[in-house]
Amino acid sequence: MNQTASPSSAGAEPRRFALIPAAGVGARMGARIPKQYMAVAGKPMLHHALETFAAHPRIAHTFVVVSAGDGWIDELLTPELAQRATVLRVGGATRQESVFNGLVEMRAAAGDADWVLVHDAARPGLDAELIDRLLDALADDEVGGLLALPVVDTLKRASAEGRSEQTVPRAGLWAAQTPQMFRYALLRRALNEAAEQGRIGAITDDASAIEMLGLLPKLVEGSPRNLKVTLAQDAALAEFFLKG
Numbered sequence: 001m002n003q004t005a006s007p008s009s010a011g012a013e014p015r016r017f018a019l020i021p022a023a024g025v026g027a028r029m030g031a032r033i034p035k036q037y038m039a040v041a042g043k044p045m046l047h048h049a050l051e052t053f054a055a056h057p058r059i060a061h062t063f064v065v066v067s068a069g070d071g072w073i074d075e076l077l078t079p080e081l082a083q084r085a086t087v088l089r090v091g092g093a094t095r096q097e098s099v100f101n102g103l104v105e106m107r108a109a110a111g112d113a114d115w116v117l118v119h120d121a122a123r124p125g126l127d128a129e130l131i132d133r134l135l136d137a138l139a140d141d142e143v144g145g146l147l148a149l150p151v152v153d154t155l156k157r158a159s160a161e162g163r164s165e166q167t168v169p170r171a172g173l174w175a176a177q178t179p180q181m182f183r184y185a186l187l188r189r190a191l192n193e194a195a196e197q198g199r200i201g202a203i204t205d206d207a208s209a210i211e212m213l214g215l216l217p218k219l220v221e222g223s224p225r226n227l228k229v230t231l232a233q234d235a236a237l238a239e240f241f242l243k244g
């Protein structure tokens, strides 16, 4: 069993844990293997975020949620990474269910006041600068927040026939990225309440559950290099950014 951090003691500086949901199948990618294990810039996609968090001095430990039958993670987790990361084979039917299951499993390590940074394995372009930007912006924040980008394109609402039937005003619209960073107890409560209300399957990010509590997560400017690799063409763009 990998060494995991002990719960933070009362009054100590809250620690920060990364939680990487990596239990998807990558259906939209249409690859022969789950996209988080596809090679991007010479490494499996998941490896990039895992290495970034493992190397970051302000992240106490990283937990990776994979599906129970995942046959790839053991090869990816080198002895060095295994000192800084723990695999949780509790992936669920949706991203949020995987996140919730991961929160439950990491309970032994995380205290209620500790921070959890939830980050998609499908976003390999995250780097230390973006992590520091988020940590610094949320240092004294009561709620927490997320990396996001202001929308710069004009947005159209499509009709069933694929025609533009409405232009959605883009003022004030941001596109959410990850990490999404909240206190352990708050995030667990928010996802638990969403699950109890039968809404966890409808939400697509962690901040949505926090908003359901009537709280307002802070938006922190992310970066185009932190794109989510969803479709085949996204992998080439991610590779471009990673190769610099």
Ligand SMILES: Nc1ccn([C@@H]2O[C@H](COP(=O)(O)OP(=O)(O)OP(=O)(O)O)[C@@H](O)[C@H]2O)c(=O)n1
Pocket (backbone or CB within 6 Å): 020, 021, 022, 023, 024, 025, 026, 027, 028, 029, 035, 036, 065, 091, 092, 093, 094, 095, 096, 098, 099, 120, 121, 122, 123, 228, 229, 230
């Ligand atoms: N049941 C799920 C679904 C998704 N994820 C993770 O959540 C992140 C963002 O999800 P997405 O980009 O949608 O990945 P997939 O669900 O694999 O893609 P698709 O929807 O095309 O199948 C990914 O790192 C994915 O591995 C997860 O842990 N558990």
Ligand SMILES: C[C@](O)(CO)[C@H](O)COP(=O)(O)O
Pocket (backbone or CB within 6 Å): 095, 120, 175, 176, 177, 178, 204, 205, 206, 228, 230
């Ligand atoms: C969490 C997220 O990356 C924020 O944009 C996004 O909602 C994930 O969506 P997906 O359909 O699970 O990839």
